[in-house]
Amino acid sequence: MNTTNSIVTVLSDKNIIGVMSSSISIMILGFYLGKTDKLKSSFSIPLGELILSISIPALSFNAFMKDFNRETFINGINILIWSFLIHLFLIAIGNIFYKNLNMNKQMTLKIMSVFGGVTVFGIPIAQALYGDLGVIYSSIFSIPYRILLYSYGFIKMSSIKMDKKNLKSMFLNPVILATFTGLFIWMFQAYLPQVNISGQNFSILRIDKTAFWIYKPLSFLAGLCSPLAWLAAGLKLSELPIKESLKNSIAWQFSVVKTILIPLLILLIIFGANLLGVLQLSSISLGVITIMMATPTASVVIAYSLKYNKEPLTTSSCSFLSTVFSLVTIPILIAFLQIFE
Secondary structure, eight states, X not given: OOHHHHHHHHHTOHHHHXXXXXXXXXXXXXXXXXXXXXXXXXXXXXXXXXXXXXXXXXXXXXXXXXXXOHHHHHHHHHHHHHHHHHHHHHHHHGGGGGTTSOHHHHHHHHHHHHSBOIIIIIHHHHXXXXXXHHHXXXXXXXXXXXXXXXXXXXXXXXXXXXXXXXXXXXXXXXXHHHHHHHHHHHHHGGGXXXXXXXTEEEETTOHHHHOHHHHHHHHHHHHTHHHHHHHHHXXXXXXXXXXHHHHOHHHHHHHHIIIIIHHHHHHHHHHHHHHTTSSOOOHHHHXXXXXXXXXXXXXXXXXXXXXXXXXXXXXXXXXXXXXXXXXXXXXHHHHHHHHTO
């Protein structure tokens, strides 16, 4: 099968088509509701809070309600290391993509390039494509991401020193707590108090077996993640000046860098490391990292930009255009991975 046929085959995959068509259609719905004032565009803010404080934590926690698997564990550790290395690497080299701009714009665009929309785009797409394994890997990947976003990202965008409030945001936000709690239960379930169910022992904290009345409501809350995230993204987009965004050359430059150049660069580095036998990743792990790196910029960075007046018009245009770009580039990158799997 030649490359063209391979791409057509992958892009005809019902799962991939279903994920992308769902994200596009729900975002268009949110955009329409916001533009017609049927739903206030500002409603994207409480929706975002709901996703971050309830839906994503439920999703991350429930994903770990599985029997321990050594291969998954090793891949998870490698993803954690890769996440730290990738974000530190991009922080170190990020300015080179924007050398043609002044220092203020360089710094802002670098932060936007380093931190993608993991919550709104990354985790929902990883879940839809790879199921619970995708959630486990994306949740682990997001640990260094969130720590650096709420520390380095905040300091650079605000130009003020780190404070206790942001330390709390780094380590005590619901997503990090749910991920670490679920990860602990998953890793040490054999050593925790056991309950015998139908002749088989399970950890008392495996709520999918021992407390289904808790697990099922969490599953319903987790199921809200993708549709609410895409709806919130559409509502947010309805606030942005579309014509101005399309005319903004910096937004075009950023979108190409964020959704094409950076994912391909990271893929190239990881492929090279895999060939050398360093921090090797499974195909699903690689797919999750690719999705995470190809997402448009994080909403938190946009919030920083607006709050601290760091190129707010530029960041808004970049947010809109990179979102449009990602809807095209993510499925193509996934197809590329499938071809070389």
